[in-house]
Amino acid sequence: MSKIDEYFKFKKQVKLIKASIDSLQEEIKEIMGEKVDVRCKCCKHKPDEIDEYIWAAEEENMTPEEYVKKEEGTYNSRTGQFYCTECYIKAGSPLGTA
Numbered sequence: 454m455s456k457i458d459e460y461f462k463f464k465k466q467v468k469l470i471k472a473s474i475d476s477l478q479e480e481i482k483e484i485m486g487e488k489v490d491v492r493c494k495c496c497k498h499k500p501d502e503i504d505e506y507i508w509a510a511e512e513e514n515m516t517p518e519e520y521v522k523k524e525e526g527t528y529n530s531r532t533g534q535f536y537c538t539e540c541y542i543k544a545g546s547p548l549g550t551a
C-alpha cells in the first residue's frame with residue numbers, strides 16, 4: 454500500500470469515527486432533553502414540593518411532575534419551567550408559557 458492510499462484510508466476512518474461521535478452526541482442531547490429540570494420559574498420549587506400539584510396529581514393518579522407536564526398551562530417543555538399558581542398571580546397572570 455502506498456503512502457497516499459494509507460492517507461486516504463486513515464482519512465476515511467477519521468470520517469467514520471466523527472460520524473459516530475456526532476450521532477452519539479445527538480442521542481445524548483435527546484436523553485438530556487427528556488430529563489429537563491421541572492421547576493417553578495419564580496419560587497424554584499419542584500412540583501412535588503407544591504401542595505396544589507401534589508393534590509391534583511394524586512387525584513389523577515400521576516406524579517406531580519407528570520401532572521405539571523400534562524396539565525399546567527404555563528409549562529414550557531423546552532426549559533422545564535412553569536408558574537405555580539401563587540407565582541402566576543404574583544407575576545400578574547402572564548400569557549403563554551413560563
Ligand SMILES: [Zn+2]
Nearest residue numbers: 493496537540
Ligand atoms: Zn412558584
